[in-house]
Amino acid sequence: MKMDGNIRVRIEKDYDQVYNSITKGIDIDSHVLFFICFCLAVAKQLKPRPIKARVDKFWSRTFDSQEWTAMYAVILEMNDVNLRAIENDEDVIRQVEAFANAGMDDFLEQLPPDYIRKNNGVLSIAVDDKAETVKDLLYIILDNYVSQEEK
Numbered sequence: 285m286k287m288d289g290n291i292r293v294r295i296e297k298d299y300d301q302v303y304n305s306i307t308k309g310i311d312i313d314s315h316v317l318f319f320i321c322f323c324l325a326v327a328k329q330l331k332p333r334p335i336k337a338r339v340d341k342f343w344s345r346t347f348d349s350q351e352w353t354a355m356y357a358v359i360l361e362m363n364d365v366n367l368r369a370i371e372n373d374e375d376v377i378r379q380v381e382a383f384a385n386a387g388m389d390d391f392l393e394q395l396p397p398d399y400i401r402k403n404n405g406v407l408s409i410a411v412d413d414k415a416e417t418v419k420d421l422l423y424i425i426l427d428n429y430v431s432q433e434e435k
Contacts, residue, residue: 287352288373289345293318296385297337301408302392305401309411310418315346319354320425321387322380326358330390332382344377355380394424 295303295318307314318341325332347355356370359379363369370376392400392407399417401408411417 286373287344287347287349289343291344291374291377292340293342293344293377294335294338294381295341296335296388297339298407299385299388300339300341301406302388303341305408305411306421309409310414310421313346314342315351318342318384319347319351321391322355322358322384323387324390324425325383325387328387328390330383330386332379333386333389334382335385344373358383391424394427396420 293315303314303317306312306317324330355376359369359376360366362379395409399409399411399420401410
């Protein structure tokens with residue numbers, strides 16, 4: 285548990301262009317989208333989905349201390365607050381990747397269909413109007429939060 289910044293964080297290869305189109309389209313970093321997906325999965329209590337085909341996306345050094353803290357807290361909770369569960373940062377990251385992967389699955393299911401593009405089997409997101417896209421994405425996230433609060 286030292287917030288190791290030298291770990292490559294991976295995503296599902298099928299989502300590489302999704303990450304690229306969203307992060308470039310609305311000007312956010314990949315780790316922010318990854319963390320949003322992780323939070324969605326945790327909030328909705330989704331079962332982590334291991335990554336089948338991996339692609340390195342960013343370095344763990346891009347996570348800030350609050351993001352690390354949230355990730356540690358989730359892994360600790362899953363392991364009955366056993367501190368050994370967060371001793372190895374690479375193990376923590378690999379578990380968080382599975383949550384983020386599940387969160388991305390769910391996120392794409394909620395995204396309005398007119399945003400989703402598939403070209404030669406490659407999935408991406410259309411960002412034609414940056415302000416409108418940001419608003420829609422925030423509404424999806426807010427709707428998830430509110431629906432979880434009501435449970």
